[in-house]
Amino acid sequence: MQIRKTSRKMTVSLLLVALAGGLLAGCGSNNKDNAASSTQGASSSNSGKQVKLRAATSFAGSDPWVSAWTDAVQSFQAANPNITIVDESTPVNQEALRTKVKADAATGNLADVLFYFNGSETKILQETNEIVSWEDELAKDPEWASTFNAAILDKVKYEDKQYSLPYIGFYEGLFWNKELFDKHQLEAPSTFDAFMKAVDTFAANDIIPIATSLTTPYIQEALVLSQVGPEGQKLAYDPSWAPALNLIKDLSDRNAFPRDALTLDDDKAQALFSGGKAAMMFNGSWTAVGLSSNPAIQIAPFPLVPSGKGENMIVSGFGSGWYMKKNDDQAQYAAALSFVKYMTSPEVAGKFAAVGGTYAVKTTDMGTTAPLLKAGNEMVAQAKDFVMPIDSFVSRESYTDFLKGLGYLAYGKKTAEEVLAQAKKLSDRNQG
Amino acid sequence: MNFKDKRYIVLFLSPTVILLFAFLLYPLIQSVYYSFTDWYNFSNEKTFIGLDNYRQLVQDPVVGIALRNTLILTVGAIVLQAGGGLALALLTDSVKRGFKFFRTVYFFPIVISGTAIGLMFSIIYNYDYGLLNAIMRAFGLPEQVWLTEHSSIYLVLFPILWQYVGFYFVIFLTGISKIPEDIYESAQLDGITGIQKAFKITIPLLRDVIASCLTLATAGALKVFDVVYIVTKGGPMNSSELLSTYMYDKAFNGQNAGYASTIVIAMMLLGILITVLLNKAVKKDTISY
Numbered sequence: 001m002q003i004r005k006t007s008r009k010m011t012v013s014l015l016l017v018a019l020a021g022g023l024l025a026g027c028g029s030n031n032k033d034n035a036a037s038s039t040q041g042a043s044s045s046n047s048g049k050q051v052k053l054r055a056a057t058s059f060a061g062s063d064p065w066v067s068a069w070t071d072a073v074q075s076f077q078a079a080n081p082n083i084t085i086v087d088e089s090t091p092v093n094q095e096a097l098r099t100k101v102k103a104d105a106a107t108g109n110l111a112d113v114l115f116y117f118n119g120s121e122t123k124i125l126q127e128t129n130e131i132v133s134w135e136d137e138l139a140k141d142p143e144w145a146s147t148f149n150a151a152i153l154d155k156v157k158y159e160d161k162q163y164s165l166p167y168i169g170f171y172e173g174l175f176w177n178k179e180l181f182d183k184h185q186l187e188a189p190s191t192f193d194a195f196m197k198a199v200d201t202f203a204a205n206d207i208i209p210i211a212t213s214l215t216t217p218y219i220q221e222a223l224v225l226s227q228v229g230p231e232g233q234k235l236a237y238d239p240s241w242a243p244a245l246n247l248i249k250d251l252s253d254r255n256a257f258p259r260d261a262l263t264l265d266d267d268k269a270q271a272l273f274s275g276g277k278a279a280m281m282f283n284g285s286w287t288a289v290g291l292s293s294n295p296a297i298q299i300a301p302f303p304l305v306p307s308g309k310g311e312n313m314i315v316s317g318f319g320s321g322w323y324m325k326k327n328d329d330q331a332q333y334a335a336a337l338s339f340v341k342y343m344t345s346p347e348v349a350g351k352f353a354a355v356g357g358t359y360a361v362k363t364t365d366m367g368t369t370a371p372l373l374k375a376g377n378e379m380v381a382q383a384k385d386f387v388m389p390i391d392s393f394v395s396r397e398s399y400t401d402f403l404k405g406l407g408y409l410a411y412g413k414k415t416a417e418e419v420l421a422q423a424k425k426l427s428d429r430n431q432g
Numbered sequence: 433m434n435f436k437d438k439r440y441i442v443l444f445l446s447p448t449v450i451l452l453f454a455f456l457l458y459p460l461i462q463s464v465y466y467s468f469t470d471w472y473n474f475s476n477e478k479t480f481i482g483l484d485n486y487r488q489l490v491q492d493p494v495v496g497i498a499l500r501n502t503l504i505l506t507v508g509a510i511v512l513q514a515g516g517g518l519a520l521a522l523l524t525d526s527v528k529r530g531f532k533f534f535r536t537v538y539f540f541p542i543v544i545s546g547t548a549i550g551l552m553f554s555i556i557y558n559y560d561y562g563l564l565n566a567i568m569r570a571f572g573l574p575e576q577v578w579l580t581e582h583s584s585i586y587l588v589l590f591p592i593l594w595q596y597v598g599f600y601f602v603i604f605l606t607g608i609s610k611i612p613e614d615i616y617e618s619a620q621l622d623g624i625t626g627i628q629k630a631f632k633i634t635i636p637l638l639r640d641v642i643a644s645c646l647t648l649a650t651a652g653a654l655k656v657f658d659v660v661y662i663v664t665k666g667g668p669m670n671s672s673e674l675l676s677t678y679m680y681d682k683a684f685n686g687q688n689a690g691y692a693s694t695i696v697i698a699m700m701l702l703g704i705l706i707t708v709l710l711n712k713a714v715k716k717d718t719i720s721y
Contacts, residue, residue: 105475106475260578262667262668263584263663263664268558396473397682397687
């Protein structure tokens with residue numbers, strides 16, 4: 001009995017010692033870090049207080065700008081040793097970033113700096129009353145303010161306030177393979193007739209005319225915008241969209257899309273185009289980077305559909321921007337502000353620009369931009385107007401339902417009017 | 433048990449109970465509440481709307497498709513997964529050589545993650561690059577679209593069943609190995625054939641094992657998500673949609689967590705119903721030998 005009691009006491013005390021040792025070890029290293037940084041901080045020009053900034057951006061996972069982002073974060077931390085950035089970036093796919101930021105907003109736990117969506121998403125952030133409106137800071141620093149394109153700044157305002165600073169823009173365009181077009185003696189798809197002729201010729205010759213998944217919205221957006229123009233696009237799910245949607249059915253009947261388009265995902269569709277099995281692809285500027293090494297690939301705006309109102313209109317936008325949280329702590333606020341100014345400086349923006357996209361700030365040309373990327377930027381510069389895609393001003397539930405409905409439409413299971421009516425019903429329910 | 437022992441029991445059970453309550457029971461109770469609300473975008477506003485979500489659930493055609501698909505999956509799991517495992521176990525047991533080889537080969541798919549299997553099959557079924565169409569081309573046959581609205585649920589059933597057949601195979605094999613040899617020996621003296629041996633001796637003696645495997649197979653079929661979502665995302669025009677994939681779509685793609693909670697409650701009730709029915713069906717006296 002005696003031996004059992006002592007051996008049990010020993011086991012318990014050993015466990016406690018191990019636990020305590022583990023905890024203390026962790027604390028110990030933190031103390032050392034703080035001591036070192038505070039001495040360093042005292043000698044730098046900043047207040048010397050150790051500041052931790054939480055940054056939540058979309059630059060994670062397979063995003064093309066991940067390396068530009070992580071490099072920028074590291075060089076900022078090297079230049080400002082008293083500031084540590086806690087990177088809470090989350091990928092955009094599977095709605096992971098949206099869910100994270102919305103949950104943070106609901107629990108009052110927003111990160112200090114956000115690079116997040118504009119449009120309908122700004123409302124959710126604005127309702128927390130925790131984000132800064134940038135007018136004051138822009139007025140205080142005119143040199144920094146002048147690096148921004150004023151027209152674009154205006155476009156991303158919400159309720160007339162500048163909650164978000166636009167940064168990287170995207171555009172969507174019709175990528176086409178000049179080699180395949182030349183091989184079949186087809187002219188460039190700049191008019192609707194040339195486009196349809198190309199579709200029919202390729203379909204007859206065992207080449208997929210348009211590489212797209214019917215679960216992604218890109219070509220649908222292009223057709224709607226071309227049909228109704230920017231004014232019509234703002235009327236969510238209006239019956240005037242029906243002719244554009246019927247074109248989707250028409251194209252599907254002519255075998256313009258891959259046979260398994262309903263279960264194809266976007267990556268596989270891009271692979272079909274870059275592998276030369278498809279002649280055209282309507283997709284976003286983020287795919288341009290992967291295609292830029294092939295000199296046969298060109299980009300053009302989507303042609304004007306019969307009796308369409310959207311000539312030379314581009315789906316483009318500055319879908320995301322920099323948000324900053326209000327903070328009573330001066331050191332925290334100043335650190336967050338200097339970080340945002342750093343990220344929007346021409347040098348850092350230039351590094352992002354080398355990867356792709358179009359920018360709302362001035363960028364220093366790195367000299368390595370591919371011709372396809374330059375052509376894309378030209379296309380945007382020459383466009384009559386650009387508009388954000390439909391999903392930036394409708395509810396997500398109605399939008400996902402709309403896209404699913406287009407799949408039914410392409411195979412003749414529903415009419416365009418039915419799809420629009422169902423989406424409108426959901427949209428009204430979501431608003432009310 | 434005296435009081436001192438009970439104290440330790442409570443102490444060691446409490447972490448699990450706390451975790452179970454915090455991550456399972458409390459969210460479940462909350463989900464029941466959310467199913468009666470309008471809750472979009474994971475925001476702070478949840479408006480109470482009573483039974484509207486349930487009304488929408490009953491009228492939703494996609495829920496009907498999902499229930500049909502769940503039924504197909506459950507029947508497939510019982511007949512082909514548990515049944516297939518049993519058949520393979522009976523066959524492997526009677527093999528003289530290569531016993532260990534077959535056991536490894538049939539068990540192997542379990543260690544592959546569901547996501548990897550899903551990705552593999554989505555490439556196999558692909559029209560332009562897929563394996564099946566490559567085989568068709570090699571034989572001079574026309575290429576097919578494999579995932580259509582009629583075939584999608586069956587084609588997606590195949591990898592799901594294939595993944596876990598080995599699990600039931602191993603359970604049954606172990607069950608068979610527990611049956612004493614003398615029963616077989618005395619039957620052999622009476623001149624029994626292989627098939628009679630399987631149906632008249634082995635299967636009746638495995639009744640307990642079969643009952644628990646049926647419960648496991650049904651429970652497994654009710655919670656499938658990964659393979660289906662990766663291969664078809666709910667399939668051409670919602671044809672391979674399950675309650676789990678539809679719930680995910682509504683919650684995260686549609687950002688409508690109120691309706692998704694309603695679907696969750698429906699899933700839970702369906703699971704309870706099926707399990708109760710199954711237990712009643714296989715409830716018999718235990719066998720001892």
